[in-house]
Amino acid sequence: MSAVAASFEKAAAERRAALVGYLPAGFPSVPGGIEAAIAMAEAGADIVEIGLPYSDPLMDGPVIQEATRRALAGGTRVADVLRTVEAVAGAGVPTLVMTYWNPVDHHGVSAFAADLAAAGGSGLITPDLTPEEAGPWLDAAAEHGLDPVFLVAPSSSGDRIKLITSVCRGFVYAASLMGTTGARDAVGSQAVGLGVRDRRQAAEVAGFADGVIVGSAFVSRLLEAPDSHAGIDAVRDLAASLAEGVREAAVALRSAP
Secondary structure (H helix, E strand, C coil): CCHHHHHHHHHHHCCCCEEEEEEECCCCCHHHHHHHHHHHHHCCCCEEEEECCCCCCCCCCHHHHHHHHHHHHCCCCHHHHHHHHHHHHHCCCCEEEECCHHHHHHHCHHHHHHHHHHCCCCEEECCCCCHHHCHHHHHHHHHHCCEEECEECCCCCHHHHHHHHHHCCCCCEECCCCCCCCCCCCCCCCCCCCCCCCHHHHHHHHCCCCEEEECHHHHHHHHHCCCHHHHHHHHHHHHHHHHHHHHHHHHHHHHCC
8 A cells, every 4th residue: 555545544544534735846945845845744734745846837826826936936946846755755744746747758757756756755646647648657657656646627527537546546636626726715516626725625625525635725825924934834824724624524424413
């Protein structure tokens, strides 16, 4: 069983959803991003996603776009992403990279898999890679013990969902909304993905999903903070609140008749 799957199993044994937090590497700086991701994990995130900054982030909303723009302007490269993964995984939490496919292809599929595994990474989330085109990555992931994670959308057909889930390991990333990422006032009832921003919404999603994924809300805390230390404190506070939310949902389910 992979580290990611084990985290979901542990959460399930506690009759709650797993909390998955996302932050892009290199924001507000490489060391600052590492510190923020570790703070997130220490405060209750079961799994951490590290975003690989990319110049054309089609899926990302304005909050994550701005953070990745700053990360790229600061010179963040693949080596910095792997350095971030190594530090966060070393803190004891399963760590995946979330990236568009072009940087992986440019780096070399086998080389990226080997480097990610060497850094202690658990897998790769690829929002723009389809199963039909994923053969080389699936082979490399299997060779290096990495979890390939693909996305399903509210519009995915039953047959499409079966195909995608058949090639996923660790978990299936289910987007709750069509469109780009970003915190919203309400979340969809179909899955776990985009839009969760607070404890109440985390509890809502945890009532029907195996995991709750939060990204833009964490990034917003860093963007809005007056300095990096305040931003890290804000990330830690949000992670603790969201962790309480997924546990509140578990208590509610256990109390239900």
